[in-house]
Amino acid sequence: MLGLKLPTDPRWVNIVEKNIDEILTDHAYCEQKAASTAISLIISFPDYTELVDEMIALSREEMGHFKMVHDRIIARGQTLGRERKDEYVVKLMKFFPKGGSRNTHLTHRLLYAALIEARSCERFRLLSEELEDKELAEFYHKLMVSEANHYTMFLKFARQYGNREEVDQKWNDLLEYEASIMKELGKKETIHG
Ligand SMILES: [Fe+2]
Numbered sequence: 001m002l003g004l005k006l007p008t009d010p011r012w013v014n015i016v017e018k019n020i021d022e023i024l025t026d027h028a029y030c031e032q033k034a035a036s037t038a039i040s041l042i043i044s045f046p047d048y049t050e051l052v053d054e055m056i057a058l059s060r061e062e063m064g065h066f067k068m069v070h071d072r073i074i075a076r077g078q079t080l081g082r083e084r085k086d087e088y089v090v091k092l093m094k095f096f097p098k099g100g101s102r103n104t105h106l107t108h109r110l111l112y113a114a115l116i117e118a119r120s121c122e123r124f125r126l127l128s129e130e131l132e133d134k135e136l137a138e139f140y141h142k143l144m145v146s147e148a149n150h151y152t153m154f155l156k157f158a159r160q161y162g163n164r165e166e167v168d169q170k171w172n173d174l175l176e177y178e179a180s181i182m183k184e185l186g187k188k189e190t191i192h193g
């Protein structure tokens, strides 16, 4: 469904379960970064009206997710911790060469966003299926559905604004590269770790 080339080892959930506070903090910032990405796309591409419209809605929705996670952190008697660097995203975003036309730059950003949504969705699905805490599992099930919609939306825009054939080739290459990054991951209590 998501096109990912390497599934996450389900044992990752055992690592997460030992440190729910840690995953919630990391997760909260994933939502914040998703909202920031949407806003940043608006700033960089204001003349892409359809995209701007969707990014307005998306930034709101992602901040809604941020609030849902933040509420959970508070309910657990904790406060939001500091942001952690997302090594997965840093590595992923080295894939496409810098430069090129404005439109190329846009399609690259859309493909990165689609992939991050797809992998997040896969991780949420795993949490929804494997977590012992059924209430938390249900929470992740709901989020999984949202992220799957975001993944298809970003991919749709990439194909709409770029050359369809070229975009599909790039998407496939990016998926291969992502799988190579994932081989080293799945060992930390973070959403993409
Ligand atoms: Fe989200």
Ligand SMILES: [Fe+2]
Residues within 6 Å of the ligand: 034, 062, 117, 146, 147, 150
């Ligand atoms: Fe999302």
